[in-house]
Amino acid sequence: MFTGIVEELGEIIEKSDGPESAVLRIRGPLVVSDAAHGSSIAVNGVCLTVVDLKDDTFTADVMRETLERSSLGALEPGSRVNLERPVRLQDRLGGHLVQGHVDGVGVIVERVPSEKWEIVRISLPEALARYVVEKGSITVDGVSLTVVEAAADSFTISLIPTTLELTTLGRKGPGEPVNLEVDVVAKYVERMIGAR
Template identity: 80%
Template sequence: MFTGIVEELGEIAKIEPLGDSARLTIRGPLVVEDAVHGASIAVNGVCLTVVDLTGDAFTADVMKETLDRSSLGALEPGSPVNLERPVRLSDRLGGHLVQGHVDGVGRVLAREPGERWEVVTISLPADLARYVVDKGSITVDGVSLTVVEAGDDRFSVSLIPATLDLTTLGRKGPGEPVNLEVDVVAKYVERMVGARS
């Protein structure tokens, strides 16, 4: 489990295509400090398993399914990525419960700058719209955010200066893909209510 509070802006150091998968090497000095083989690290909201550690970087294998269903397949060497280690049970839950399981990919539609912040509008796959509500939680590229306004095919979020400076969301332009994870509680509630109908 993660919280959607990005710890570090890392960088893709190397991508090794392996047919139906890829091996990513990701530079992230903070998240590798206490990482071990087999540890989980969220990369742009995708939970990956550490298979190797070298200096300030870790390597993870990414299957075709993940490359096809997330924005990780669009990364290239030098791409910035949001990194987060899993939450410890003794830690504060600063964002919301995030699994690191991407539900879909949206695209940045528009950015409206404010004096010190921005409202960003993101496309929303139709099958996820029922889980996104005004003032609800959503994870965008691994960042826990509050939905400002939810529609049938889009939603908007407000980004504070820290989010703009310390995550990939300050750099994503219109048309660029972002990983989306809806609030898992909403999915469980839907399943339980549906079972009673």
């Protein structure tokens, strides 16, 4: 479980593609400082398992399912990624409950800069639209954000200077893919009501 509060902007050092999977080596000195083999680290909102640690990097296996259902397959050496360690029970929950299970991939449609922040419109897969509501929570590339406007096929978020500076969302432009995770509580509520 994560909070969507990015701890570090990491970098893909190496990517080895196989027929059914890939291995990523990622630099992230902060997130590896207390990691061990088997630890979980969210990479652009995708929960990955640490396979190996070396200096300030870790490797993770990424299965075909994850490569196809997230934007991780598009990463190359040099790509910047948002990194977060899992929340501990005694930690404050600064964002919202984030599982690290990507529900779909959106695409940045437009960016509208303001004096200190930016409004970003992101396309929304049709199957996820019912879970996205104005002032609700959404995770974009592992960043916990509040929805400003929810439309049938897109939504907007407002990025403050800290988010623009310390996450990949400050660097991505129109046409680039982003991982989306909707609020898990909404999915559970829908399931419970549908069962009645």
